[in-house]
Amino acid sequence: MTIKYIPVFVKNIEDGVSFFKNKLGCTTMDIMILNNTAYQLMQINGICLALTVDETNSGAKTRVIFNSDDCLKDYHNLKSTGIAFNTPPQYLPIGLAAEFNDDYGNEYVLLEERNYNDL
Amino acid sequence: MDYSKTLTNNNKILCETREHRYQIQCTDDFTLKFALSGNEVYRLGRRELSIYPDSFLILNKGTQYTSKIDSQTPVEVFSIAYDQNFLNDFNNAYANTDSSLLDNPVALQTDFNETIYPFKGDMKFNITHLKNNIERGLQDELLINEYLHHSLINYHRIYQSEIFNKSEKLAFTNKKTRVEIMRRLNSAKEYMYTNYNKNVLLEDLAQHSCLSVNHLLRTFKQAFNSSPHQFLTQLRLQRAQLLLRGTEYSINDIVCMVGFECPSSFIRLFKNKYKTTPMKFRKLAA
Numbered sequence: 001m002t003i004k005y006i007p008v009f010v011k012n013i014e015d016g017v018s019f020f021k022n023k024l025g026c027t028t029m030d031i032m033i034l035n036n037t038a039y040q041l042m043q044i045n046g047i048c049l050a051l052t053v054d055e056t057n058s059g060a061k062t063r064v065i066f067n068s069d070d071c072l073k074d075y076h077n078l079k080s081t082g083i084a085f086n087t088p089p090q091y092l093p094i095g096l097a098a099e100f101n102d103d104y105g106n107e108y109v110l111l112e113e114r115n116y117n118d119l
Numbered sequence: 120m121d122y123s124k125t126l127t128n129n130n131k132i133l134c135e136t137r138e139h140r141y142q143i144q145c146t147d148d149f150t151l152k153f154a155l156s157g158n159e160v161y162r163l164g165r166r167e168l169s170i171y172p173d174s175f176l177i178l179n180k181g182t183q184y185t186s187k188i189d190s191q192t193p194v195e196v197f198s199i200a201y202d203q204n205f206l207n208d209f210n211n212a213y214a215n216t217d218s219s220l221l222d223n224p225v226a227l228q229t230d231f232n233e234t235i236y237p238f239k240g241d242m243k244f245n246i247t248h249l250k251n252n253i254e255r256g257l258q259d260e261l262l263i264n265e266y267l268h269h270s271l272i273n274y275h276r277i278y279q280s281e282i283f284n285k286s287e288k289l290a291f292t293n294k295k296t297r298v299e300i301m302r303r304l305n306s307a308k309e310y311m312y313t314n315y316n317k318n319v320l321l322e323d324l325a326q327h328s329c330l331s332v333n334h335l336l337r338t339f340k341q342a343f344n345s346s347p348h349q350f351l352t353q354l355r356l357q358r359a360q361l362l363l364r365g366t367e368y369s370i371n372d373i374v375c376m377v378g379f380e381c382p383s384s385f386i387r388l389f390k391n392k393y394k395t396t397p398m399k400f401r402k403l404a405a
Contacts, residue, residue, distance in 0.1 A: 070248045070252075072245065072248065072262070072265050072266055072269060073248065073252065073262060076259075076261065076262045076265055091241055091272075091276075096241070096244075112244075114240075114244050116239075
């Protein structure tokens, strides 16, 4: 068993697609219907996100952690697409990480894991 | 790949590979110096400082020095010189914030100890990314400056852990005494960084650092939590690791090159420290 799709709740599919496509560089895939709920599938480096509208207004939020080979470079590139980061990259025991939000309250972390035990 | 890059804000990045070179220079700006392969020897007045891939050197603005590369294999050196305005902006943007002042009491310092620091952790990751990106053709100066800004953050942290925190551990109430003893202990450390592959006598080390043998032993242990002998052994093992990983020299050659007297004690110490034998380490690293 493996993880197939990661749901991300948005207020409006069209705006959500625009954010993921234009700012994060995801590619748009099919629409999937599951239990009468529509999911817009978006792909980024082999991982599939499933954008869906929170019909129940339950305030559901998602936190996605992106892997980065070079956090400073990705931070800089994402900033130039118009993403407002909550903080500049921070040094953590696990590596370097920067956080940003979308317009729907979902949280994203750009994480470059660093092995400090290596030479 | 050799290049010399001067950014619009006058920060400079230099990378060159040489087997032989001798230079007499004076730094225009605060500079970080790295030897990414092999080693380069700097002379500052009477002090000799040798840097290897596990260490780097900082030079303050206006320091006169000579540098020498004399090697059978190519030595790749990398340096960053920060323009004074960039440093001032860094201090305003990063170091003067309330939270960082609390976290980082050395934040406002602008004149740092010109000595050898360990090249590891975030500093190593960021410099490696910067170098790789420049070699892949990165031209975006905003991003290059982002790396340079972060290298300064990394340097401040290294300075804090290597100099400030260690001098705080010295059992002297007078701050000036702590600073002076730390300066002398650093020269003992430099001496070991530079002469690790020779027979280092405690008397020579004490004389070099202008401390009596007893005083050196006591204060070194307070600051670094290890005796000079333990420090030197760790350094030799670390340099042996670099050679095991990056060269094809035999174990026996490496034992001599890093200053150990016999292979059996080297293998025993290596195994104690890294929980593996030098041969197994080399195979895994290949």
